[in-house]
Amino acid sequence: MPSIDFFTKETSTSSFILDVLSSVDNTVDVHTPTSDDAPEIAEALRAPLAPIVIWDLDSFSAKNAELLSRLREFSPDSMILAYAESPERYTEVSSKLYDTILSVEALRLHLMSKISRLKEINNAKRIFRERMSHLVGKSESMQHLRKKVERAILHTGPVLIQGESGVGKDLVARAIACVYDKFVTVNCSAIPESLFESELFGHTRGAFTGAQNERIGLFEDANGGAIFLDEIGDMPLHAQVKLLRVIQNHEIRPIGANKTRHIDVRIIAATNRDLREEIREKRFREDLYYRLNVIPMQLSPLRDRKEDIEDLANYFIRQYAPAGEPYTLSPEALLKLQNHNWPGNIRELENVIQRALCFTDPGILSAEDLQIDEDSNDSAARFSSADTAAIKAFNASNYEEFRDLQLDEEREFLKATIRNCDGSVSLAAERLRMNRTALYNRLTRLGLSVKNVQS
Ligand SMILES: Nc1ncnc2c1ncn2[C@@H]1O[C@H](COP(=O)(O)OP(=O)(O)OP(=O)(O)O)[C@@H](O)[C@H]1O
DSSP states (O other): OOSOSEEEOOTTHHHHHHHHGGGSTTSEEEEOOSSOOHHHHHHHTOOTTOSEEEEEGGGOOGGGHHHHTTHHHHSTTSEEEEEOOSHHHHHHHHHHTOSOBOOHHHHHHHHHHHHHHHHHHHHHHHHHHHHHTTSOOOSHHHHHHHHHHHHHTTOOSOEEEEOOTTSSHHHHHHHHGGGOSOEEEEEGGGSOGGGHHHHHHEEOTTSSTTOOSOEEOHHHHTTTSEEEEETGGGSOHHHHHHHHHHHHHSEEOOBTOSSOEEOOOEEEEEESSOHHHHHHTTSSOHHHHHHHTTEEEEOOOGGGOGGGHHHHHHHHHHHHSOTTOOEEEOHHHHHHHHHSOOTTHHHHHHHHHHHHHHHSOSEEEOGGGOOOOTTHHHHHHHHHHHHHHHHHHHHHHHHHHHHHHHHHHHHHHHHHHHHHTTTOHHHHHHHTTOOHHHHHHHHHHTTOOHHHHHO
C-alpha cells in the first residue's frame, strides 16, 4: 500500500482542496505541523476517524523523513493527500512516497466524487460522537472498547458482543450501527421457536395455515441497515442453520417463496452466554460462531472496572435528577458503591441511583440513601439459574400468553413515552436512544398507529 494516495505540487492546491471540501465539515483533517518536532508530528498523525487527511509536506524537515514514510501506518483507513510546494521537498518526496501525481483538475474530479459519501460519513460521525458520549468510563477496558467501536464502524463484517447482563452490549451495538439509518433489534430469547423463521425471514401469503397475508421478515426490514441479534445464544439450532446461510450468501428466502432475495445487512449479535460452552453442549453451532465472531467485542463486568463507578454514578445523577434539583455523592456513598460487586452491572448501578434520587431530597447523597441489595451476589446467581429453568418451563407450557403480556406492556410503555414527549416520535426515539425509523417500525409491528398514540 502506498504511503500516500495523492500528491501534488500545484501552488493553489491547499486552498483549492479546502474550497472543494468546505461543505464537508469535520471530514477532513488538515495537518500543518507548527514545529518539526517528531513527537508533536507523530501525535498529530493520529486521526483515526478522518476519512481524508491532507498533509502539508513543506513543514516537514529532512530529519522527519522517517516519520513521513510512515504516514500510512498512522491513518490506515484515510485517503491521504499531500502537497509540497517547495521544489526541493517536491523532488525529495515524489521520489520516495507518491503513488499518483495528480493535476488539480484530476484531483477536483476525484474529490467531488467522494463528497456525498463524505457527507454521509460526517453525519454518521456526529451521531457516533453523540452516542459515544453516553458510553461513560475512563478505565483501560472502556478506552480500549471505545477504540474498537470506532474501528468497527469503518468495516462491514459481523460483530459479536459478549458480556454479562447489564454491561452495555445494547449501547455498544447502537454506537457501532450509527452509520446506518435502519437499526432493527431482534430479541432472540423472546421469539417462540416455531415463529423464528417467519419473524426473521418472512413468509408468502398462504405459506402455512394462518398465513393470510405476505409478511416481510426482520432481515428484509433491516435491508440497507443493521440488524441487532440480541441474546443470540438463545437462538434455536434450526434458525442458526438459516442464519448461517444468510451470512454466507447475503440472501434470504421467505417461507413459501420459490426465489431468494438479496439483502445487504450489517449483522451485530450479542449474548451474555458463554458461546464456547454452548458449543461444547451442542446448543450453538461452531460454524455460526466463527462467522459471527469476525469483530469480537468483550465487555468487562463492572466489578472489574471499579474506577468507572464514580463517573457512571455521576452520569446517572445528571440524567435522572429532576431539573433544578442538584445532587452529589458524599465520599461515604461513593465508597459504598465501590465496595459492592455489582452482579447486575451497570443496570444495577443505574437502578440504585434512580431509586436514591426518587426517595431523597436534593443535596448530598449519604451512604444510607443508597439502597443496595447486599445479597444480590448470591441471589443473582440463584436467580439466574432458577429463572432460566422457570422461563424454560413456562416457554414449554404457555409461551403465547407470556408473549402477549410482554407485548401489551411494551405497547403501554411506548404510548406513555410518546405522550410524555408531547406526541413527538422523534423526541421519544431520542429518549429511548432508538433510531426514529426503528421506533416507527416497532410501533407498526405492535399494531399501533402513530396518530392514535399521539392523541
Ligand atoms: N458505559 C456506559 N455508560 C453509560 N451507561 C451505560 C454504559 N453501559 C451501560 N449503560 C446503561 O446500562 C443499562 C444497561 O445497558 P445495556 O442494556 O446496553 O446492557 P446489556 O449488556 O445489553 O444487557 P442485557 O444483556 O441484559 O440485554 C442501560 O440503561 C445503558 O444505557
